[in-house]
Amino acid sequence: MDFAHIPNSSFSSFSSPENLKEDYEQYNNALMPSIFGFICFIGIFGNSVVIYTIVKKAKLCSQPTVPDIFIFSLSIADLLFLLGMPFLIHQLVGHGSWCFGGTMCTVITALDSNSQIVSTYILTVMTLDRYLATVHPIRFKHVRTPFVAGAAVALVWVFSLVSITPVWMYTGLMRLKDGSVGCALLLPDPATDTYWFTLYQFFLAFALPWAVICGVFFKILQNMSAAVAPLPRHSQRVRTRKVTRMAVAICLAFFVCWAPYYVLQLAHLGVQRPTFAFLYAYNIAISLGYANSCINPFIYIVLSETFKRQLVVALRPPHGVLRVAPAPADGSMSLQVAPDCSQPSHSQSKRELLRNMLPVTVAVH
Numbered sequence: 001m002d003f004a005h006i007p008n009s010s011f012s013s014f015s016s017p018e019n020l021k022e023d024y025e026q027y028n029n030a031l032m033p034s035i036f037g038f039i040c041f042i043g044i045f046g047n048s049v050v051i052y053t054i055v056k057k058a059k060l061c062s063q064p065t066v067p068d069i070f071i072f073s074l075s076i077a078d079l080l081f082l083l084g085m086p087f088l089i090h091q092l093v094g095h096g097s098w099c100f101g102g103t104m105c106t107v108i109t110a111l112d113s114n115s116q117i118v119s120t121y122i123l124t125v126m127t128l129d130r131y132l133a134t135v136h137p138i139r140f141k142h143v144r145t146p147f148v149a150g151a152a153v154a155l156v157w158v159f160s161l162v163s164i165t166p167v168w169m170y171t172g173l174m175r176l177k178d179g180s181v182g183c184a185l186l187l188p189d190p191a192t193d194t195y196w197f198t199l200y201q202f203f204l205a206f207a208l209p210w211a212v213i214c215g216v217f218f219k220i221l222q223n224m225s226a227a228v229a230p231l232p233r234h235s236q237r238v239r240t241r242k243v244t245r246m247a248v249a250i251c252l253a254f255f256v257c258w259a260p261y262y263v264l265q266l267a268h269l270g271v272q273r274p275t276f277a278f279l280y281a282y283n284i285a286i287s288l289g290y291a292n293s294c295i296n297p298f299i300y301i302v303l304s305e306t307f308k309r310q311l312v313v314a315l316r317p318p319h320g321v322l323r324v325a326p327a328p329a330d331g332s333m334s335l336q337v338a339p340d341c342s343q344p345s346h347s348q349s350k351r352e353l354l355r356n357m358l359p360v361t362v363a364v365h
Helices: 018-061 066-082 085-093 101-135 146-163 165-170 190-226 234-268 276-303 305-315 350-356
Strands: 171-175 181-185 321-325 333-338 358-362
Touching (some): 018 066, 018 085, 018 276, 018 305, 066 101, 066 146, 066 276, 101 234, 165 171, 165 181, 190 234
Antiparallel strands (some): 171 181, 321 333
16 A cells, blocks of 8 residues: 555544544544554564574574565565555644654655565565466476576566556655645646556456465365465375465455455545545455564464474574594594474485584593
């Protein structure tokens, strides 16, 4: 979402009883800022824990997995998305006023729009990865590498930055009726451009990726029911099912949280004078959209046993495991402290692992 479509100062555009105006102002000044503040705090904390856990695992194990890269990238996008919430809260409390200048208006609005699209398309790419892992686990094994996953995420970011060109071009400051300055998307022809930009945003950031996600998961379920693909070893099949289940949960959370917002965006095109109930529902839909970035970390923790183990390893004090190495020529026994890593990389050879150990020599008399 971008701040131009948030109706926190739209009350002046329609007439209503004075008590309704007071209720709406109280609602904007107390209830919604409190909800947004709670979502912002929990979301930033949760995504920061996810990022820290994956970075700590990468330091211990040296090689992140493909799901790690997607989860890490999604958490970065969610974190950047949530960092725009304090500015939204400030707008709600200030009845739409903006006091951070024109440059920050453009940067924060673009960051908000960009992070939303990046999150959506990372979910889409993650779904395609689940398709390859489930339907073609052997045939495309060489494609499902951390390098390819990182390149796909980089392309998503480039695509998103290009797709929000209208936001970069037309976001700016506007004078409000009370004399203050607001941050808005100032389209050249508001009557026509708002209609087309809303449709553009709906299809680009929601309808198209959701159609791809649904189509891919349908093919996955179809393949699972037919069970004709070559099957890898049992442990890998179990892990694939668990990761796929987590991806399905993340995508469903995305739909539940974002569908109300986009439905109301389309409905808003036909509403000339929105009622208090419409504005109330609109802001609730916005809070659901932000809550999606807050929910994802808890989905990882609940549905991923591997992530739970990684989280425990990341949060507990560092320690190693003593191992007995072959006796050297002087007859002493060498105890070596191995790095604590629950899932060491397969690319790490025994010689590299041995070289990373810390020798502690104990003389044998």
